[in-house]
Amino acid sequence: MGSEGITQECSQKVANPGRATILALGKAFPHQLVMQDYLVDGYFRDTNCDDPVLKQKLTRLCKTTTVKTRYVVMSEEILKKYPELAIEGLPTLKQRLDICNDAVTQMAVEASQACIKNWGRPISDITHLVYVSSSEARLPGGDLYLARGLGLNPEIQRVMLYFVGCSGGVAGLRVAKDIAENNPGSRVLLATSETTIIGFKPPSAKRPYDLVGVALFGDGAGAMIIGSDPVLGNEKPLFELHTAIQEFLPETEKAIDGRLTEEGISFKLARELPQIIEDNIEGFCEKLIKVVGFPDKEYNKMFWAVHPGGPAILNRMEKRLELSPEKLNASRRALMDYGNASSNTIVYVLEYMLEESLKIKRENQGDNEWGLILAFGPGITFEGILARNLTV
Structure with a gap:
């Protein structure tokens, strides 16, 4: 690794x-680096499946996710040692x-x-x-x-x-x-x-x-x-974490439903998940933003470090908050390069956010000092942190 x-x-x-x-x-x-263009053939070969309908569906999904590359632990050696992983039931x-x-x-x-x-x-x-x-x-x-x-x-x-x-x-x-x-x-x-x-x-x-x-x-x-209290000369702070809140949305427990069974983890994601997030994201963000007295709707004066659950969620957020396309660049880049790596992905987003901030600074487009770090998980649970970018 x-x-x-x-x-x-x-x-x-x-x-x-x-x-x-x-x-x-x-x-x-x-x-193991997986190129999205080759994922479908490899997955169906490794699982000894020749269902043309499922293969066509996965091909279509691979294009809509916007993912280009990601890393996986799974390998030919593992499947040779544990062939039962590719057998149903x-x-x-x-x-x-x-x-x-x-x-x-x-x-x-x-x-x-x-x-x-x-x-x-x-x-x-x-x-x-x-x-x-x-x-x-x-x-x-x-x-x-x-x-x-x-x-x-x-x-x-x-x-x-x-x-x-x-x-x-x-x-x-x-x-x-x-x-x-x-x-x-x-x-x-x-x-x-x-x-x-x-x-x-x-x-x-x-x-x-x-x-x-x-x-x-x-x-x-x-x-x-x-x-x-960073030690001057020894530490270089990147982001200050001002306020953090968590909120779950009542009656949404089944929208992200995961079960650990004898056959591993199984997930069911409701089709309405992106819509649920879109309907509730603005109110959640306003609870964080009002702490520093930002005027309403001035979302484009902030940075947005958002866990990219998938392109549909990012697209819905961008639409509902009327964000400029570049505001979610860091999230889209992380999704493209690493896929949705669950809890890890916010680290990759923050790294890209620092790069994006330096680019904005060089081009004199404002400093985007304040922003939000956001993620969504089972519950449906919203996690948010109001933060300052200390590098701009």
Whole structure:
């Protein structure tokens, strides 16, 4: 598996005392790179399926997702060792977890190491760990295995968020923010790690919604260091986390329905999911924006770091909030390059957001200092953080 990080230019804005800031980002991926143009033939070959109707449907879905590339743990070697993963109806939860537990730990370690390198301080300065994954299940949890793999102090304080889905990255960031602001001097490592093997299945006419996941989701890991009162000269804060809120929408529990069964995880996504998000996004954002007294509807004066659940959700948001097309560039780029990697994806979006901010600054298009970090998950749950970009 490979890891990547990002090194930022010197921050220009000063963080407010006591406010949590993102001090570094890092990411990691498995070695298998999947080109979307070749996914359909490979998937139907690997699962020994020759259904022309399902193949045509997946081909159409692969084009509409806008994904170009993504990384996956699944490989020919894994399918040779566990051929039952491609056979309909066999109980394979043990096999899946054997693969997933090791894979997510390895990716989380690599993403965290990349993040710590970018941070520039000793690993011994990390005081807390928040670990997020919807791709494993074990006792002790992945938080302990990650701590051991990194060589963290056994006295480190750990929090684990399991099966939060696509909102997990921002949920973890909200928890890390609270820890950092209530424990002066603390430095929180937030790590997310996901693999689609937990839900890999052969195509079936009885489960047409599975094909959406095949066309959309990818694997990987992400990491952030969060802390308040950055040490001048040693730390370069990227984003200040001002206000964080969470809200679930009543009577929407079945809109994102996931079940862990003997055959792995199965998901059902309601067709009305993008519409539900469109109908509720503006009211949710207004709750965050009013904290700093922004005038109504001035959304294009902000940056938007949105978890790209899929192109339909981004398109609906852009329409409802009347956003300029470039406002969701970071989210669309992350989706195109990595697919929907569940909780990890917000890390990739934030990296691209920093690039987009530098471009806006060079072109004198305003600084977009304030913005929102958003994600949507099962519940339907909205996660949002009002943030300042300290690099513009």
